[in-house]
Amino acid sequence: MSPMAHQEQLDRLATRNDIENIFACICDLNGTLRGKRVHVDDAAKVLAGSVRMPLSLAGLDIWGEDIETSALVFETGDADGRCLYTGRDIVAINWTTRPTALIPLWLYQENGEPFLGDPRHALNAVMERFAAMGLTPVVATELEFYLFDPTEPVPQPPLSPVTGKRLDSDGALSLDELEHFDSFLNDVYAACEVQGIPADAAISENGAGQFEINMRHIGDALRAADDTVLFKRLVRGLARKHGFAATFMAKPYGHRAGSGFHVHFSLEDSRGRNVFDNGGEEGSELMHSAVAGLLQTMQENTLVFAPHENSYRRLLPGAHAPSNVAWGYENRSVAVRIPGGAPAARRIEHRVAGADANPYLVLASILGGALLGMEKGWKPTEPVEGDAYALEGERPRLPPDWASAIDAFAEGRHVREIYAKRLQRMLVDCKRQEQFRFNRHVTELEYHAYLETV
Incomplete structure (x- = not known):
C-alpha cells in the first residue's frame, strides 16, 4: 500500500x-x-x-x-x-x-x-492463479448462527425481547422471530454498513434462535473472506451488547439444525462475462469442470470445511447437511448445487462447510478445487435428482469423523496442489493436538452410560 x-x-x-x-x-x-x-x-x-x-x-x-x-x-x-x-x-x-x-x-x-502458513496468503495464492488465467471469482457467502441465553450452563434458546418467553420451537422463515429480534438485527446491519460489509438478506432459520445473513456477490474473494471473518466477530459482539450470546458452532444442539457456511461463486473473464453461462440451464463445460474439481477434492478438503470435533455432528446422515460427494441442479440435498435462474447468473453453490470454518481456507479450498478441475479438464459424475441423502453407499462419502478428515488432508495429493506444504503441516499438527485433548476427555454421557453398568 x-x-x-x-x-x-x-x-x-x-x-x-x-x-x-x-x-x-x-x-x-x-x-x-x-x-x-x-x-x-x-x-x-x-x-x-x-x-x-x-x-x-x-x-x-x-x-x-x-x-x-x-x-x-x-x-x-x-x-x-x-x-x-x-x-x-x-x-x-x-x-x-x-x-x-x-x-x-x-x-x-x-x-x-x-x-505461507497464513490463511489469507493461501487464498491470495489461489486468486493469483485465477488472475493469470484472466478470470475473476465473484463470490457471496451465507452464514448461519444461533443466538442463545448466556446465563445458562449449557446453551438454551434466548428469551424473546418482546414476550420475555424462551423460544421453544423451530421457526424457518418466521417473520415473528425476525421482528422479535429487530433491534439486534438493526444494529447488525448498521455495524455492517460502518465496516463496509455488504450484508444482504436476513432470515430466521430452522432452529430456535437461529438466523442466516447473506452477503452480496463481490468480485474480490479476499475481501469476501475478510468481510466474513469480521462479520462473525461483529455478530458475537453485538449479541453480548443485547444481552444474548451468539455462536457459529456447527452443531450447538444435538436435536436442532446445524449452522452452515454456504458459498456461491461464478467466474468472470476480462470482459466481465460469466464463463459459467452457456445460454442454457445446464451451464458451460468450464462450469462442469469446476464442479468436477470440487467433487474430486472434497474428501481431502473436508478438514477445512469441518475443522472441529463438533463439526461432524452436523455432517451425520439425515442431519440436513451434505454427507455424500454429489452435485445437482436446484437440489439442496447435494454438496454442490447449481441454482436456477437466468443463464447470465449461472453459478455454483458449495454447501459443505460449517459456520465454524475459517473463511479464508474455505474459499481457498473451494476456488482451488474448482481451479484444478478447470486446469485438468475433469468431467463430473452425473447430477443427482431427488434425495441425495438416500444415496448412502452409492456415492463417495465425506470423511465420517474428525480423525479421518485429518488423515485425508495430511495425505491429500490435491491438497498439495492448492496449499503450501507449510500450511498443510501446520493445520494437521494443530488439529492432531486438539484431537488428542478431546480424546483424553471423558464426557458426562460416558459416565452415565458406563460407570456402574459395565
Whole structure:
C-alpha cells in the first residue's frame, strides 16, 4: 500500500476522536483474530509495518496453546514475522465499552516473502492463479448462527425481547422471530454498513434462535473472506451488547439444525462475462469442470470445511447437511448445487462447510478445487435428482469423523496442489493436538452410560 493510501486511512481514523485504542490483528488457521492492542497514536506505525508477532501465532490450537510438535519452533526458534497491512479499510468497533478500531494484518517473513502458513496468503495464492488465467471469482457467502441465553450452563434458546418467553420451537422463515429480534438485527446491519460489509438478506432459520445473513456477490474473494471473518466477530459482539450470546458452532444442539457456511461463486473473464453461462440451464463445460474439481477434492478438503470435533455432528446422515460427494441442479440435498435462474447468473453453490470454518481456507479450498478441475479438464459424475441423502453407499462419502478428515488432508495429493506444504503441516499438527485433548476427555454421557453398568 502506498503512503497516500495509508494517509487516507489515518485521515478517516482522525475523524473518530472518540477512539483511543486500536487492535492490530492477524487471522490464525482456526479463523480466530489474534494480535495486540495499541494506542491510536501508533496507527501510522502499524500501517507502516512496525508490528511483529511470532509466525507460530498463525497455527495456535483452538485454546490458544502452542503446538508442541510445531516445526516453526524447532526450525526457527519461534521467530517473529512482520505484520503488514492488508489494505482492508480500518474497521470501527462500536459495541465495546468504549469505541475502538481494528487494523487487519497478515504475516510476512523477515525477507519480505509472504508467510505461507497464513490463511489469507493461501487464498491470495489461489486468486493469483485465477488472475493469470484472466478470470475473476465473484463470490457471496451465507452464514448461519444461533443466538442463545448466556446465563445458562449449557446453551438454551434466548428469551424473546418482546414476550420475555424462551423460544421453544423451530421457526424457518418466521417473520415473528425476525421482528422479535429487530433491534439486534438493526444494529447488525448498521455495524455492517460502518465496516463496509455488504450484508444482504436476513432470515430466521430452522432452529430456535437461529438466523442466516447473506452477503452480496463481490468480485474480490479476499475481501469476501475478510468481510466474513469480521462479520462473525461483529455478530458475537453485538449479541453480548443485547444481552444474548451468539455462536457459529456447527452443531450447538444435538436435536436442532446445524449452522452452515454456504458459498456461491461464478467466474468472470476480462470482459466481465460469466464463463459459467452457456445460454442454457445446464451451464458451460468450464462450469462442469469446476464442479468436477470440487467433487474430486472434497474428501481431502473436508478438514477445512469441518475443522472441529463438533463439526461432524452436523455432517451425520439425515442431519440436513451434505454427507455424500454429489452435485445437482436446484437440489439442496447435494454438496454442490447449481441454482436456477437466468443463464447470465449461472453459478455454483458449495454447501459443505460449517459456520465454524475459517473463511479464508474455505474459499481457498473451494476456488482451488474448482481451479484444478478447470486446469485438468475433469468431467463430473452425473447430477443427482431427488434425495441425495438416500444415496448412502452409492456415492463417495465425506470423511465420517474428525480423525479421518485429518488423515485425508495430511495425505491429500490435491491438497498439495492448492496449499503450501507449510500450511498443510501446520493445520494437521494443530488439529492432531486438539484431537488428542478431546480424546483424553471423558464426557458426562460416558459416565452415565458406563460407570456402574459395565
